[in-house]
Each structure stands twice: as C-alpha cells, then as structure tokens.
Amino acid sequence: MKISKDDVKQVARLARLRLTEEEKEKFGKQLNQILAYVEKLNELNIENVEPTSHVVPLTNVLRKDEVKPSLSEEEALANAPERKGKYFKVPKIIE
Amino acid sequence: MQYETVIGLEVHAGLSTNSKIFCGCSTKFGASPNSQTCPVCLGLPGVLPVLNEAAVEDAIKVALALNCQVSPYSKFDRKNYYYPDLPKNYQISQNYLPVAFKGYLDVPLEKGTKRVGIDNIHLEEDAGKNIHGGGADAGESLVDLNRAGIPLIEIVTQPDMRSLEEVEKFMISLRDILLYLGVCDCCMEEGSLRFEANISLRLEGESRLGNRVEMKNLNSFKMVSKALQHEMRRQGEVLKEGGHIKAETRLWDEEKEVTSTMRSKEEAHDYRYFPEPDLSPLIIKDNWIDRVRKAMPELPRERKLRFSREYKIPEYDAQVLIADKYLADFYEDTVKLFPEAKMVSNWVMGELLRGLKERNINIEECLLPATHFANMLNMIKKGAISGRIAKDVFAEMLDTGKEAEEIVKEKGWSQMSDEDEVSRIADEIIEKNPQSVRDFQGGKEKALGFFIGQVMKVTRGKANPQLVNKLLKEKLGKLK
Numbered sequence: 086m087k088i089s090k091d092d093v094k095q096v097a098r099l100a101r102l103r104l105t106e107e108e109k110e111k112f113g114k115q116l117n118q119i120l121a122y123v124e125k126l127n128e129l130n131i132e133n134v135e136p137t138s139h140v141v142p143l144t145n146v147l148r149k150d151e152v153k154p155s156l157s158e159e160e161a162l163a164n165a166p167e168r169k170g171k172y173f174k175v176p177k178i179i180e
Numbered sequence: 181m182q183y184e185t186v187i188g189l190e191v192h193a194g195l196s197t198n199s200k201i202f203c204g205c206s207t208k209f210g211a212s213p214n215s216q217t218c219p220v221c222l223g224l225p226g227v228l229p230v231l232n233e234a235a236v237e238d239a240i241k242v243a244l245a246l247n248c249q250v251s252p253y254s255k256f257d258r259k260n261y262y263y264p265d266l267p268k269n270y271q272i273s274q275n276y277l278p279v280a281f282k283g284y285l286d287v288p289l290e291k292g293t294k295r296v297g298i299d300n301i302h303l304e305e306d307a308g309k310n311i312h313g314g315g316a317d318a319g320e321s322l323v324d325l326n327r328a329g330i331p332l333i334e335i336v337t338q339p340d341m342r343s344l345e346e347v348e349k350f351m352i353s354l355r356d357i358l359l360y361l362g363v364c365d366c367c368m369e370e371g372s373l374r375f376e377a378n379i380s381l382r383l384e385g386e387s388r389l390g391n392r393v394e395m396k397n398l399n400s401f402k403m404v405s406k407a408l409q410h411e412m413r414r415q416g417e418v419l420k421e422g423g424h425i426k427a428e429t430r431l432w433d434e435e436k437e438v439t440s441t442m443r444s445k446e447e448a449h450d451y452r453y454f455p456e457p458d459l460s461p462l463i464i465k466d467n468w469i470d471r472v473r474k475a476m477p478e479l480p481r482e483r484k485l486r487f488s489r490e491y492k493i494p495e496y497d498a499q500v501l502i503a504d505k506y507l508a509d510f511y512e513d514t515v516k517l518f519p520e521a522k523m524v525s526n527w528v529m530g531e532l533l534r535g536l537k538e539r540n541i542n543i544e545e546c547l548l549p550a551t552h553f554a555n556m557l558n559m560i561k562k563g564a565i566s567g568r569i570a571k572d573v574f575a576e577m578l579d580t581g582k583e584a585e586e587i588v589k590e591k592g593w594s595q596m597s598d599e600d601e602v603s604r605i606a607d608e609i610i611e612k613n614p615q616s617v618r619d620f621q622g623g624k625e626k627a628l629g630f631f632i633g634q635v636m637k638v639t640r641g642k643a644n645p646q647l648v649n650k651l652l653k654e655k656l657g658k659l660k
C-alpha cells in the first residue's frame with residue numbers, strides 16, 4: 086500500500102488539519118515508512134491468532150443504571166469558546 | 181418493464197434507562213439545556229466511559245425478541261467525524277462485533293406474513309441536539325448536549341422489504357415489540373425512535389441490487405412512507421428515461437415533500453473506525469441470556485395467541501387489538517369489567533377505532549377510560565340505551581370524557597321502553613300512512629321496515645327496536 090499525496094490531503098481534511106504543500110510531502114513520506122514497517126507483520130503466520138481488540142485483560146466492566154449528579158450548567162459551559170444563554174454557540178451548521 | 185422496490189431500514193431506538201450509556205447523567209427528556217452533562221458526555225480529556233449494564237440487558241431483550249443471536253463477544257469502536265453535537269469528535273458505537281446479529285421479524289400483512297431479516301443490532305451513544313433557527317440567530321447554531329450519551333440501539337434490517345405496506349407494517353411491529361419490552365418509549369416527537377431508509381429499484385427478476393439511496397431525517401411513520409413513495413417515483417422516472425441512479429444520501433424535506441441530495445458528509449470509510457480502547461470487551465454468557473429470557477414480558481405474538489385462547493375472539497380481532505399495545509391494554513381493562521369479550525372487541529374495532537381516526541388521535545391521547553366504556557356497554561346490555569343511540573353517546577364520550585349515563589341524562593337519550601308511549605306513536609304512524617298499510621296487507625313485507633323506520637325517526641332512535649317490531653307486527657296483523 087502506498088500513500089499518495091491525495092491520501093494525505095484527504096486524511097488531513099477529515100482530521101481538520103491545514104497542511105502546507107511541504108508538510109503534505111513530508112507526512113506522506115513518513116506515513117509510507119510507518120506502513121512499510123507495519124507491513125512486516127504480514128511475514129508472520131497468524132492463522133491461529135485471535136485478533137487483539139484490547140490490550141488490557143479486562144472484560145465486562147459495567148456500572149449499575151444509577152443516576153449520578155451532573156455538572157451544573159455553569160460548570161458545563163465554563164470552557165465553551167462561545168455561549169448563548171444555556172447553550173453552546175457554534176458557527177451555523179449548514180446541511 | 182416493471183421495477184421491483186428493494187428497501188432496508190436502520191432504526192435508532194433510544195433506550196429508557198435512567199442514566200446515560202457511559203456515565204451517570206440522567207436521560208430525562210425536557211431538562212434545561214446542558215443541565216444533564218458531565219466530563220464523560222462532554223468529551224473532556226482524560227475521562228473514562230463505563231458501560232451501563234441496563235443498556236446491555238435491553239439490547240439482549242430486543243435481540244431475543246427479534247430472533248437474533250446474541251454475540252458471546254462484542255466490543256466497541258470509535259466512529260470519527262466532526263460535528264458540533266458530538267463533543268468528542270467520535271461516537272462510540274459497535275462496528276465490527278455488534279452485540280447481536282442474524283435475526284428476523286415476522287411481520288403480519290393484510291394478506292399473509294413477511295419475514296424481514298435483521299442484519300445486526302448494535303449499541304451506541306446518541307449525539308447532542310443542534311438548534312438552528314428558533315433561539316438561534318442567522319449565522320449561528322446552538323448546541324444542547326443533554327442527549328449526548330443517551331443509549332441507543334441501532335437495528336439494521338436486511339434489504340428485504342418490497343413495498344410500502346411491508347415497511348409500514350414492519351415499523352409498527354417493531355415499535356410494538358419495543359413498547360411491549362419496555363425498552364423504548366417510542367416517542368417520535370422526542371426523537372426516541374428514528375428511521376433511516378435505503379431504497380433501490382431493479383427490474384423484476386433481476387437478482388443484483390441497484391444503486392441505493394439512503395434517506396435520513398425521517399422522524400415519523402408518515403414521513404418514512406411519504407419519503408419512500410417520493411423516492412420510488414423519482415427513481416422510477418430516472419430509470420425509465422434511461423438514466424442512472426447515483427448512490428447517495430438524500431434528505432427528506434418535510435415542507436416541500438421532496439428529497440434532495442445531502443451536502444456530502446463523510447463516506448463510510450471516512451469514519452476511520454478503530455477499537456475503543458477505553459471500554460473493555462463485552463462477554464455475554466448463556467446464563468446471562470437465560471436470565472434475561474426468563475424475565476421477558478409477553479410479546480405481541482404471544483398476546484395474540486392468548487387473546488384468542490382466553491377471550492375466544494376470532495384471530496382477526498386478536499390481531500387488530502394487539503397491533504397497538506395501548507389498544508390491547510384498553511381492551512383487556514374493559515373486558516375485566518364487562519366480560520363479554522366479543523361485544524367489546526366489536527366496539528373497539530368498530531366505533532372506537534373509527535372515532536379515534538376521525539379525531540386523528542391515538543388511544544393514549546383519548547379521554548375515554550376503560551371504566552366508562554364498560555359502563556356504557558353495560559347500559560346497552562341492560563337495554564337502557566339502544567345500540568344506535570349508543571353510537572352517539574360514545575362519540576360524546578370520546579369528545580368529553582363524560583360517563584354515558586350523564587350524557588344520556590343531559591341529552592334525554594334514554595331508551596323508550598314504555599309500551600304505551602311506543603304504542604301511541606305506532607298508531608299515529610299507521611293512521612297517517614294508509615298506502616303503506618295496504619302495501620303491507622298486499623304482502624309487501626318491506627312495508628314493515630318502513631313503519632319501523634318511521635317510529636325510530638319520530639322517537640329519534642330512542643325506542644326499543646324489539647318492542648317497536650313486536651308492536652307493529654301485532655297492530656298491522658290485526659288490521660288484516
């Protein structure tokens with residue numbers, strides 16, 4: 086698999102990152118190196134290995150369905166860059 | 181050439197748990213904006229989500245009711261996208277190993293039954309609510325995160341539905357199951373049941389699926405039907421003109437009643453799903469499933485069988501009654517008080533359903549308590565009102581919520597069983613209609629009907645019909 090410059094652009098767009106042409110070039114190269122490194126795994130026979138979905142040997146960490154106090158509205162909105170009344174305010178979302 | 185419609189649904193059901201799926205915030209609807217949030221559901225850095233056990237149990241219940249296999253091992257993934265109602269910039273969902281898969285629902289149709297396959301059921305968190313317009317000025321949107329983190333199950337069907345009827349009946353059957361299970365209040369206005377539909381057309385006999393269009397924004401049963409109808413027509417016209425259907429997402433515009441291309445959001449592979457490292461895998465062993473199965477409430481299918489058995493009503497009646505949980509509850513409550521099961525079902529299926537439809541309300545919105553209904557049926561049985569008057573009384577009851585007895589008293593509608601009074605009226609009518617008397621004497625039995633009709637008209641339906649019949653026969657017989 087080879088990462089093209091378009092792939093870098095696309096991934097950057099999805100992550101909302103603005104990259105310069107130089108950065109696109111540079112990160113493309115680095116991403117390709119990383120992928121090449123990871124591809125080494127393909128040399129291993131993993132036929133009988135279950136896919137790892139989790140590295141911590143824990144299962145079924147559950148909580149009872151109990152309501153706990155929430156933050157106050159003021160606390161919840163404390164970090165909002167902008168607010169209006171009790172709402173977070175954001176630039177208009179166009180569908 | 182005939183086209184075949186191929187439809188699949190994705191149903192989001194908000195679960196009726198007390199707390200959110202990964203934190204202890206309340207799920208109560210209608211609270212002041214952003215008053216039910218915490219660091220977890222606000223997506224603040226460094227917090228740890230912990231799965232709500234009740235949400236898992238609800239998912240198992242739905243899985244069992246939809247004949248699904250419950251996954252012995254499932255896990256959570258992050259679905260990444262940017263939207264202001266999603267504070268973490270990812271939604272925790274189950275993409276690779278959902279909690280249940282491969283089931284089906286047998287949907288009763290007008291004629292026969294349709295089996296709709298269930299591809300999978302997965303657990304996920306809801307997003308917050310964006311407000312455009314209303315309190316928001318031009319150029320801004322407002323965000324309320326109370327809904328962020330409310331547990332959802334998404335039920336994904338196979339593309340098995342072939343007509344609007346199948347889709348409509350599927351939605352109703354599914355809603356009833358969710359209501360019977362008590363896992364979702366299915367309140368569409370509050371967004372606790374939401375639909376997305378995918379639809380494609382293909383030439384009849386073709387086995388490959390055509391390009392499918394996904395439709396979002398369908399917030400009521402009617403909207404699903406209207407949007408699908410519109411889309412069937414649109415695709416049919418495009419294909420007939422030799423055009424090509426683009427695989428895309430379209431939004432239903434309720435005001436204009438059209439679908440239109442949605443400004444392209446991310447494609448599926450753009451969601452960059454990856455395993456959610458903050459949540460442990462979920463292992464559901466058989467004993468857990470058994471425990472849930474034992475605690476399952478009666479489902480619509482079982483209730484239908486019980487209705488036929490216990491109340492000895494026809495299968496058709498049972499089907500109509502159980503098709504709406506609240507209607508079935510109302511029926512049972514009434515039969516407990518007035519144990520003539522068939523008479524009750526006739527009234528429920530006839531006057532009650534018609535009355536609700538005319539008023540464009542459903543049984544929960546209706547003012548009529550089962551006790552009042554049972555009392556009215558009792559009045560008919562005792563002959564205090566005629567069946568005909570009862571229909572008017574009943575309409576009043578639906579509108580006012582009053583007792584039948586009160587209405588009858590107010591309107592002076594009680595049945596006239598006073599033989600002298602009815603006799604006097606019958607004599608008057610016989611006297612005024614010599615021609616009809618001759619018709620009757622000439623052997624025209626129909627003339628009797630005319631006289632009965634006249635008496636009922638004069639008494640405005642209050643005369644006891646059996647009494648009228650008896651008296652007229654006697655009187656006309658004597659004249660012979």
Ligand SMILES: [Zn+2]
Binds near residue numbers: 216217218219329
């Ligand atoms: Zn919370």
